[in-house]
Amino acid sequence: MSIIIWDQHQFIGYCLYPFVYPRYFLFTVYFLFNFSCLKMTILQKWLILVLASVLAPVRAAENVLVIVDSPARLDTHTLFLNKLKSGFNTEIKHVEDPTLILKKYGQFLYDHVVLLAPSTEEFSGGKVSTDTLVEFIDAGGNVLVTADVETGDAIRELASEVGVEIDESGNTVIDHFNFDTQDEGYHTRIKVSPDNLIKSEHIVKPPSAECLYHGTGLATDSANPLVLNILTGSSTSYSHNPQEMIKDYPHVVGKNTILIAGLQARNNARVIILGSIDFLSDSYLTAKVGKDGKVAGNSDVVSDIVAWCFKQAGVIKIDFVEHKSVETGNKSPSFYTVKEECEFSVKISELVQGAWVPYQANDVQFEFVRIDPFVRSTMVADKGGVFRTKFMIPDVYGVFKFVVKYSRPGLTSISSSNQISVHPLRHNQYERFIYSAYPYYASAFSMMFGVFVFSFVFLHHKEPEAKPKSE
Incomplete structure (x- = not known):
């Protein structure tokens, strides 16, 4: 047509x-x-x-939806929004906008969502809700969420869905030993050392100066392997209402005071929870800290966590998987024979500044599995990002799998599984004489020799003739 x-x-x-x-x-x-x-x-x-x-x-730039709770965010967060607009197709909508929608005709319209709406009690406009955002994450979408001293129920519910608990409304992170000179007296405008950042350059690189923070505290479950504590408070920090006397033990204290938390789901979707919306504001991105007047490290940290959250960094992929017989050189045969030497190789690439480059690591492992791993080996990489290992097929036939599973903090998880059958030896592939059977060979030949001797003696032996009784 x-x-x-x-x-x-x-x-x-x-x-x-x-x-x-x-x-x-x-x-x-x-x-x-x-x-x-x-x-x-x-x-x-x-x-x-x-x-x-x-x-x-x-x-083909990716689409980002920015949801704000006040038009004033466009003025207070200009630098952050301009960064988004420079790399993405950015659309800004108010939380009560009736045209607010994430999904249309069964397809999500955006690749990433930014919530600059910490005071949202509920998504009253359009067709966006907490359940919709959770569905968006389950579909592989990435979300950046900001909280504040006064955080609405909608943001709390979304944070709890990804394993992060936000402190009670009115509570602020306080540090009486690490506060900024422009603090108003409550010691809530705190300075955070770069040493408190997560030790993963795939997520964030330590800035040259301290970061400024004013917001609430977060709590995460240390038993949850998917949640990452990206930025924590110092050992002297805690979260409480600065205008109230402390009667009960604070919600979070010391290093357990999480300022920025991250989640990488099993489908590699990423979520960032910031306990401070001021962390992204123009005043904090351009503020100066310390006696030498250095610009705060907020700008560098924000750039890194946005790149990580939106999968511009910390992304790896498998380009190809190959296995071959070392003896014959045949690539990807339909089956292997027991005790045959095999070479397995996989190429892994990493996304660095928008280009795919060979990934380098020394901890990528390979497994040869039949229900349980029969072979586990650490592969060696060359300069082209191709990881190789050689191993001998176990002396057990059946259906096996070449398995590579690689999951490291800050990197997308990759997995590869290729099925292969292992056959027993053919009748003409066995050894002519088996060394372990030599005793049985000796017993068989000794038995044959004994029968021969017995037969010779039996056939040639003649009993003496019996003499007559008369004699």
């Missing part, structure tokens, strides 16, 4: 449409192959096709 477009200018407009909205690229390709009725030369048609094929991948 051909689609008739009478105006060439209208046609070119359809061609440029996916550069603004990349998700409509396939729709535009359909147009490109159905414009035979246009009065255009073949050269003009081919030029447009080439232009679309070259520019579409370049302009």
Whole structure:
């Protein structure tokens, strides 16, 4: 079925449409192959096709939805929003906007969501709710959430869904030993050392200066392996209402005072929970700390955690998996024979500054599994990111799997499983004489020799003739 477009200018407009909205690229390709009725030369048609094929991948930026609880956020968080706009197709909507929607026709319209709405009690506008955001995360979407001293129930519920508990409203992180000079007297505008950041350069690199923080405290379950404590308070920090006397033990104290928490789900979806919306504000991103007047490390930390949350950093993938017989050199055979030497290799790439480069590590392990691992080996990588290992197929036949599972903090989890059958030896592949059977060989030949001797003696032995009684 051909689609008739009478105006060439209208046609070119359809061609440029996916550069603004990349998700409509396939729709535009359909147009490109159905414009035979246009009065255009073949050269003009081919030029447009080439232009679309070259520019579409370049302009295919990811879509980010920013939800705010007040129009004032556009003025107080200008630098942060400009950073998002420079790398993503950013759309900003109010939490009560009736057009607020995440999913349409069964497809999510955005790749990432930023919630600059800590005071939200409920999502009253559009078709967004806590359940919708959880569904978005389950589908692989990434979410950055900000809390504050006064945090609404909707944000608390979303944080609890990802394993993070936000302190009670009115409670603020206090540190009487590490507060900023511009503090108002409650010691709630605190300085956080770069040493309190998580030790993973895939997530965040230590800045050259301290960070400024004013917000509530977070708590996480140390038994949850999916939750990461990205930034913690010092040993002298705690979370409490600064205008009330401490009667009960504070909710979080010391190093258990979490300021920024992260989650990487099993489907590699990522969530960031910040206990302070001021951490992203213009005043904190440009503030100066210390006697030497250095710019606070907030800007560097924010850039790193946004890149990690939106999968611009800390992403690895498997390019190919290969196995071959060392003896025959046959790649990816349909089966192996027991006690055959095999070489397994896998290429892993890492996303660094928008380009895929070979991944380098010394802790990638391989397993040869039949219910339980029969072989476990640490692979060695070359400069091209290809990890290899050689092993001998165990002397057990059956259905096995080549398994690679790699999960490290700050990196996306990768997994590969390839099934292969292991056959027993054929009748002509066994040894002619088995060393362990030599005693049985000796006993058999000794028995044969004994029977021969016995037969010889029995056949040639002649008893003396009996003498008559008369003699």
